[in-house]
Amino acid sequence: MFNIERWQEIFETIRKNKLRTFLTGLSVASGIFILVILLGVGQGMQNGIAEEFEGDASNSIWVWTRPTSVEYKGMNPGRFFSMTNEDFDFIHKTNEDVIEYESSRVRIWNATISYKKESGSYRIEGVFPGFQFIENQSMVSGRFINQNDIDEKGKIVTLGRKVKEALFKNGEDPIGKYVKLNDIPFKVVGVYTDKGGEREEEQVSIPSTTAQQVFNRGQNINNLSYTLKPEKDFETAVAKSEEFVASITRYLKNKHVIAPTDDRAIGIGNSLEQAKRFYSLIFMIKAFFWWVGVCTIIAGVVGVSNIMLIIVKERTKEIGIRKAIGALPSSIIGMILHEAIFVTAIAGFTGLIFGLILLEIVGPMVKTDFISNPSVNFNIAITTVFILIIAGALAGFFPAWRAAKIKPIVALRDE
């Protein structure tokens, strides 16, 4: 391999056979180039789609109740039931390690909210501090509900931006003012906006405990909301969230005496399930690009093999001459392989570098909705180059081996 004489011989052969070398190199380089571009675009699509869905809190789960649909333990279907604080506390206790943010919700539909002479009909949400993060609400001014408010059942309220605009005309600062919720005065502590849309801003939030007390809901809650802690990869996240959903469903069914077969009574929304569908779309796209890439590599390998066959055929006479003047069969095979590996390696890396350069230059400029920052895993690219080199060597070996076996007298025979 590091025989200088051999290298000189190879360089000379390559220099004297430029077209042949160029054609071999071209098929290898273009194969690698196309593969790199394809993989890059595939990655770009993944990035693009991931960005599209990043905006939503992708791992939120919410639970609500509906009338039962299956007769169970002597109870008729169509029974209404309600989750309670006890449920919320139990789930909190048993799933503490996976829950990131949590909030129960006590809903009061169509409450009349007024400030001075202005009034309107809005929804009241009795919530926990975690609600702000689950709903991705951000404060315009003041603060959100805190644990202290929950514990003290404080009569405080945060207003949605729309509510604030409707009640506080002339740009009056609402913080510290009292608004009336169904004629009960609450102190305004903050104003929030929600990217989720105007509907989300046409409501007010008060502490969950306050809502139960003031609006006479006892221990009942309408709704549970959670986000789960981030996991190291998407598959684990999906698995954890499914496990979490299964565990709370099991608990709630048991607690509220609902048939295990009743799929209607407990409603569960899992945004991760939806995200999963997009991720499987991405997976399909990537698989497609891989498929095309692998086909490209196969085409490249076939191309290299063909060229190697032709090269050896073309050099049969030369091989005969070399053998007649004393070349060993091993040196013939070595010469052809050495040249083949050298050419495919140089060409492969050239294609790789050109592909990477193109991605590097054009990549950041591509900014459509579904392709973003196309790039390629360098290890994968390197691996394919080596696969191609090995394939080229194998493709060259068999004809070279056969050529080295030919008796010089046959190779030298004049046609």
Added chain:
Amino acid sequence: MPHNLNLSIMIEIKDLHKSYQMGSNSLHVLKGINFNVNEGELVSIMGSSGSGKSTLLNILGMLDEADSGSYFLDNIPIKNLNEKIAARYRNKFLGFIFQSFNLINYKNALDNVAMPLYYQGIKRKERTDKALHYLEKVGLADWATHLPNELSGGQKQRVAIARALASEPKVLLADEPTGALDTKTSYEVMDLIQGINDEGKTILIVTHEEDIAHMTKRIVNLKDGLIIDDGIVEQVRANSYV
């Protein structure tokens, strides 16, 4: 002349047989050849086509193997050769001259001559010096950097002769060396070969041309795989024609 002295036997062949399978038929090409060549001889092997003369030369050149019989080259038994040993013997003991020159067409004259030296593992610098020396010997030093297709037929054959000499073999084997050349060029090449023989090199030439054969010192006549005539002849010097 030195070759008339009692010199060692260079080639010794006894009862050599060779057949080729042609489909279901077996073609008996050599039917028991016995013949010796002393060091320094210049021998021509003659015969019509199909007489077995090229087969004999190929066996002598270790490009082909006999079915039976013995072959000693400078007292070394040539038998049961594997590819590796055959290649080494060819490289060390033999120099080939072909009718169609068989130069490597993408290498210049100098590199062609240097090639046997490459396979002897000689370093580049020494290779070049030696190759240039032999190119000078055949009168083509000025053409060292020319590719074969820039040379005339006679020049190509002289490059081939230089290449055959470069490895300093014991025997030169020439298969119709003038077969592709016109008469004048043929004589020039024969003049060169005679000169090399004068220096003591053993040379075997296969030819079917009478005038070429008479420029050697001994003519072996082959017919149907047997030697029918083997005798010393009065050598005609090629330069007397030029």
